[in-house]
Amino acid sequence: MKLIVNGQSHEVAAETLAALLAELDFQGGWLATALNGDVVPARERDRCQLTEGDRIEILSPMKGG
Amino acid sequence: MVELYGQKLSSRLLLGTALYPSPAIMAEAVKASGAEIVTVSLRRETSGGKSGGQFWSLVQSLGVRVLPNTAGCHSVNEAVTTARMAREVFGTDWIKLEVIGNHDTLQPDVFGLVEAARILVAEGFEVFPYTTDDLVVAERLLEAGCRVLMPWCAPIGSARGPQNPDALRSLRGHFPDVPLIVDAGIGRPSHAATVMELGYDAVLLNTAVAKACDPVAMAAAFGKAVEAGREAYCAGLLESRDMAVPSTPVIGMAAFS
Numbered sequence: 295m296k297l298i299v300n301g302q303s304h305e306v307a308a309e310t311l312a313a314l315l316a317e318l319d320f321q322g323g324w325l326a327t328a329l330n331g332d333v334v335p336a337r338e339r340d341r342c343q344l345t346e347g348d349r350i351e352i353l354s355p356m357k358g359g
Numbered sequence: 360m361v362e363l364y365g366q367k368l369s370s371r372l373l374l375g376t377a378l379y380p381s382p383a384i385m386a387e388a389v390k391a392s393g394a395e396i397v398t399v400s401l402r403r404e405t406s407g408g409k410s411g412g413q414f415w416s417l418v419q420s421l422g423v424r425v426l427p428n429t430a431g432c433h434s435v436n437e438a439v440t441t442a443r444m445a446r447e448v449f450g451t452d453w454i455k456l457e458v459i460g461n462h463d464t465l466q467p468d469v470f471g472l473v474e475a476a477r478i479l480v481a482e483g484f485e486v487f488p489y490t491t492d493d494l495v496v497a498e499r500l501l502e503a504g505c506r507v508l509m510p511w512c513a514p515i516g517s518a519r520g521p522q523n524p525d526a527l528r529s530l531r532g533h534f535p536d537v538p539l540i541v542d543a544g545i546g547r548p549s550h551a552a553t554v555m556e557l558g559y560d561a562v563l564l565n566t567a568v569a570k571a572c573d574p575v576a577m578a579a580a581f582g583k584a585v586e587a588g589r590e591a592y593c594a595g596l597l598e599s600r601d602m603a604v605p606s607t608p609v610i611g612m613a614a615f616s
Contacts, residue, residue: 300404321409324411325404325411325448326445331440333443335447351444353402353403354448355400356400356401356411357375357377357378357399358399359376359515
């Protein structure tokens with residue numbers, strides 16, 4: 295299915311957010327995720343079902359002022 | 360000692376982690392400054408989580424507390440969502456709340472700021488609002504549940520130093536018991552010393568250190584300036600006077616004519 299991940303279109307097989315992270319090779323306990331503007335905590339990614347056209351944000355720590 | 364949301368700190372300098380020539384220089388600058396709090400952000404990960412992971416490991420190795428920001432957020436919704444994600448990643452209730460109102464001046468949207476602060480306080484966040492020096496906005500932020508205020512002294516990255524010392528003085532006078540941190544606009548150690556002499560509790564800066572020719576040396580210089588300003592404030596500064604007043608005794612002068 296087609297998803298928008300960090301603003302870019304991706305064609306993926308994953309049906310959950312956890313599977314999506316694995317499929318796109320995102321690893322690490324420091325990642326934060328949101329689905330269609332709502333935060334999805336790490337512990338809920340397994341149960342977080344994705345549907346066509348969903349917008350996913352995957353963020354990680356960055357320098358800041 | 361200064362206390363921010365129950366956390367006692369010896370250093371009154373908070374340092375940003377952006378714009379340094381390299382991560383290693385950033386780490387050295389933090390150490391040289393003596394800062395016990397550094398600011399960090401969250402951004403889209405592009406390389407499978409690896410670059411963010413490296414940065415986060417480096418920050419963790421510094422043994423300092425992190426203050427995540429919501430930099431770049433222009434709406435209440437963006438700022439609140441970013442704060443929630445930052446709590447998840449950084450494992451802290453602290454959030455440096457920025458709701459930017461203008462692209463050119465990067466001044467806070469104070470209406471959105473108060474609204475976002477109210478939402479986040481209700482969710483248990485300990486909010487450090489990046490605000491202007493406006494007294495009424497400060498009152499609203501305190502009503503919203505903020506227990507620290509972070510007024511600017513000049514626009515972010517402008518290095519202009521205190522543009523309106525009277526407004527900063529007014530905030531200090533109105534809120535003697537609220538920790539006040541000048542955030543943004545500091546360009547020189549003398550600017551930091553100046554706001555500390557006004558009785559501010561701490562200073563948060565980034566660009567002035569990171570963009571110096573020698574960021575590590577500049578970090579040390581700012582550390583000293585903040586301490587000097589604080590000690591001067593506590594020691595009681597001399598009020599300025601309209602006329603000259605001799606310091607050497609005038610009694611006992613020799614008469615030569």
